Amino acid sequence: MTETQTTDGRVPDTAHVSFPDGRYGRRRQPAKRRPALTAALTAGVVVAGVAAAWLLMESYGQDEVSERLLAYDDSVAGQVAVTFEVYKPAGEGAVCAVRSRDLAGAEIGYAEVEVPADDSTRVEMTYVLPVEGDANTGEVLRCWQAD
Incomplete structure (x- = not known):
């Protein structure tokens, strides 16, 4: 069955x-x-x-201007030397915000650095940033096209 x-x-x-x-x-x-x-x-x-x-x-989106930190030197008291490169359109200038912080993370130095307008698209710069205190870092926050 x-x-x-x-x-x-x-x-x-x-x-x-x-x-x-x-x-x-x-x-x-x-x-x-x-x-x-x-x-x-x-x-x-x-x-x-x-x-x-x-x-x-x-x-x-991605801006036409970009930056990259190459090095910083905080060995001299009262200043930080920040070396960075900027990629920008040829013939145009840029402005970069550079800062330094101490060991606690407090901002002890800030400057807006002008990158001159020239025919190159890559510019390497070293800027000596004055600081108030013992520096621990040197940073490039961002760069933008100059007006």
């Missing part, structure tokens, strides 16, 4: 089985598919994501 047979050898007809109402919950009808709505919503989300990425890139 197989599992689909009854004890008397008959095969039950399961296509017309009806369950008592309310006993097993109600049967759900399959949801209607709406491919046009799904495609429209997907396209809307993609367009919104691209617009948000573009706006954020415009606001916070």
Whole structure:
């Protein structure tokens, strides 16, 4: 005897089985598919994501001016020599914020250094920053295009 047979050898007809109402919950009808709505919503989300990425890139994206700290020398009391390089458009000037902090992290020196406009795109500078206290660091915070 197989599992689909009854004890008397008959095969039950399961296509017309009806369950008592309310006993097993109600049967759900399959949801209607709406491919046009799904495609429209997907396209809307993609367009919104691209617009948000573009706006954020415009606001916070890479500037045309960038900087890199090469070295600092705090061996002389009352000053820190900060050596850094600036990448900028040729023929344009830049301004860089340079600072120094002490061992506790307090800012003890700050200056905005002007990078002259010339035909080079990379400029290496050393700026001697006067400080008030014992310097522990020399930093280039950021550089921006001069007005």
